[in-house]
Amino acid sequence: MTMLSPDAAGLAALEARLRQDLSWLEWPAKSWVPRRLVDGQEVTDVVIVGGGMAGLVASAMLTRFGVDNHVVLDRAKAGQEGPWVTYARMLTLRSPKELTGPAMGLPALTFRAFYEAQYGREAWRTLDRAPRTLWMDYLTWYRKMLNLPVRNEVAVARIQPRGDDLLALDISEAGAARQILARHVVLATGRDGLGGPYVPEIAQRIDRRFWAHTADMIDFAQLKTKRVAMVGAGASAMDNAAVALEAGAARLDLFIRRADIPRINKFTGIGSQGVVHGFAGLPDEWKWRFLDHTLNAQTPPPRPSVLRVSAFPQAQFHLASPITDLTEIDDHVVVTTPKGRYEIDFIIFGTGFKVDLALRPELAEFAPHIRFWRDRFPSPKGMENAELETSPDLGEAFEFLEKVPGACPALSRLHCFNYPATLSHGKLSGDIPAISEGADRLARGIVRRLFVDDRERHFENLKAFATPEILGDEWRDADAPSAPQPAPLDAST
Ligand SMILES: Cc1cc2nc3c(=O)[nH]c(=O)nc-3n(C[C@H](O)[C@H](O)[C@H](O)COP(=O)(O)OP(=O)(O)OC[C@H]3O[C@@H](n4cnc5c(N)ncnc54)[C@H](O)[C@@H]3O)c2cc1C
Structure with missing residues (x-):
């Protein structure tokens, strides 16, 4: 990939255009939610956890x-939110470069606009996919341009319901702990937002120094000249x-459970505005059917990623090779599969993420009350699926629902805007393609709730509002005694 140097003037011109667009759209909209003070503390209308x-x-x-009275809190340093410059290790995004994803329908806010402004139209034409780190730059620029209220290096340690209609968040910022109050909390906590990395039980048979998950920070330099195993x-x-391999691994064995590598990206393949807006309207058994089929087919790895591996002669693909045993012997590990035994020095699990609320201390108070699909919807015969069974069952604004009605009403103020929402809402809360539509659905639901909850205040405002548009001097009452009488009509004219 040739490195082009960015054109600062081009970016400045785009920024001027975007500012103009935003001002034409009256952005930001007029603030309207009444401010609240509770126990002398200002209440934040919406706290978004995850930037x-x-x-x-x-x-x-x-x-x-x-x-406008909302805040985004992220424990990561500014510019390091999410996977892009931390544990993501692809060269480019998987997604096609044209996706407008977060741009909310604003042309000047798209990745394409951001790219073309700096590198030109010809560079865009020849670009294959968005380079991973440039995507992070784009998100940072997006945040700056919209002046979003993000506070970094703030961790949300615990969210608790209160007796009133508020949620209390224990946060830690620069080593100091304090509590903030919110009317709604949005969990935008990512792919592992309701759990963590999934690692098969068998990993427990060997010492932690021998293995990692792909979401870990891995010191690849240490793997130089080593025999590495990859699972998945x-x-x-x-x-x-x-x-x-690029770091110099002497050998890399990929252990793949299936007899073939998945080849077809099913759900993405049928992507359309129909799927985006229609999925949530499907009857439950149809939602299940669509996603069970998708998950069983699995998502293929991107072709460039596979070629990046197979370019190395020391890469060995082992199909139909589930790991049946892992044994630690002295300074190495032996991997056993139905096809053989392999001596390795380090093993990496590329086995994805799981929902497990026990791994999210910030949700401990709510965990017993959160309703999952398995609590309400028996898995259809032949379509048993652990991932779907552990999906949260969500309302129209991505809010959690109660397992036992009335047991934890505060759940309706806690919104699950991350990947596990897929079974309830479709793919609107994790991946790039429909993230604006997802955020639109989420925000409209919160707006509706805020307005309805404050109906008395808004009605008082309605009654109190007394600014006239008509002053009374624009017309005269023709029948008033003092009104000048019009001249009688002359019948001959
Ligand atoms: C390696 C990888 C590659 C991907 N590539 C693509 C792709 O090409 N195309 C595509 O459409 N999708 C892709 N995805 C899927 C998806 O787009 C990304 O996962 C994306 O990061 C999702 O954004 P998010 O905001 O939901 O989560 P994240 O980007 O993960 O952000 C969550 C944030 O929440 C913060 N957080 C979590 N808990 C707390 C807490 N208690 N207190 C404070 N902060 C907290 C974290 O620090 C993090 O910054 C990829 C995912 C991964 C993992």
């Missing part, structure tokens, strides 16, 4: 709808395998 892509777009939508055939497995 990755989903959190930024949610914040932008709230701004668009005039909910998804995108992350391939990208991590490639990085290990």
Whole structure:
């Protein structure tokens, strides 16, 4: 990939245009939610936990709808939110470069506009996919241009319901702990937002120093000249395998459970505005059917990622090779599969993420009350699926629902805007393609709730509002005694 130097003047011109567009759209919208003080503390209308892509777009939508008293909190340093410059190891995004994703329908806010402004139209034409780190730059620029209220290096340690209609958040910022109050909380906490990395039980048979998950920070330099095993055939497995090979691994064995690598990207393949807006309207059994079929087919790794691995002669693909045993012997590990035994020095699990609320201390108070699909919807015969069964069952604004009605009403103020929402809402809360539509649905739901909850205040405002548009001097009452009488009509004319 040739490195082009960015054109600062081009970017400045785009920024001027975008500012103009935003001002033509009356952005940000007029603030309208009445401020609240409780126990002498100002209440924040919406706290968004997570300043990755989903959190930024949610914040932008709230701004668009005039909910300005909101904040986005992220424990990561500014510019390091999400996976892009931390544990993501692909060279480019998987997504086509043209996706308008977070841009909310604003042409000047698209990745394409950001790219073309700096590198020109010809460079755009020849660009294959968005380079990974440039995507992070784009999100940082997006945040700056929309002036989003993100606070970095703030971790949300615990969210608790209160007796009133507020949620209390224990946060830690620069080593100091304090509590803030919110009317709504949005979890934009990413792919692992309701759990963490999934690692098969068998990993427990060996010491932690021998293994990592693809979402870990891995010191690949340490793998130089080492024999490395990779478990899985998804995108992350391939990208991590490639990085290990590029770092000089002596040998890399990919252990793939299936007899073939998945080849067809099913759900993305049928993507359309129909799927985006229609999925949530499907009857439950149809939602299940669509996603069960998709998950069983699995998502193929991107072709460039596989080629990046297979370019190395020391890469060995083992199909139909589930790991049946892992044994630690002295300073190495032996991997056993139905096809053989392999001596390795380090093993990386590219086995994805799971929902497990026990791994999210910030949700401990709510965990017993959160309703999952398995609590309400028996898995259809032949379509048993652990991932779907552990999906949260969500309302129209991505809010959690109660397992037992009335047991935890505060759940209706806690919104799950991350990947596990897919079974309830379709793919609107994790991936790039429909993130604006997801944030739009989320923000409209919150706006509706805020307005309805404040109906008495808004009605008082209605009654109190007394600014006349008509002053009374624009017309005269023709029948008033003092009114001048018109001249009688002359019958001959
Ligand atoms: C390796 C990888 C590659 C991907 N490539 C693509 C792609 O090409 N195309 C595509 O459409 N999708 C892709 N995705 C999927 C998806 O777009 C990304 O996962 C994206 O980052 C999702 O954005 P998010 O905002 O939901 O989560 P994230 O970007 O993960 O952001 C979540 C944020 O929440 C913060 N956070 C979590 N808990 C707390 C807490 N308690 N307190 C404070 N902050 C907290 C984290 O620090 C993090 O910054 C990829 C995902 C991965 C993992």
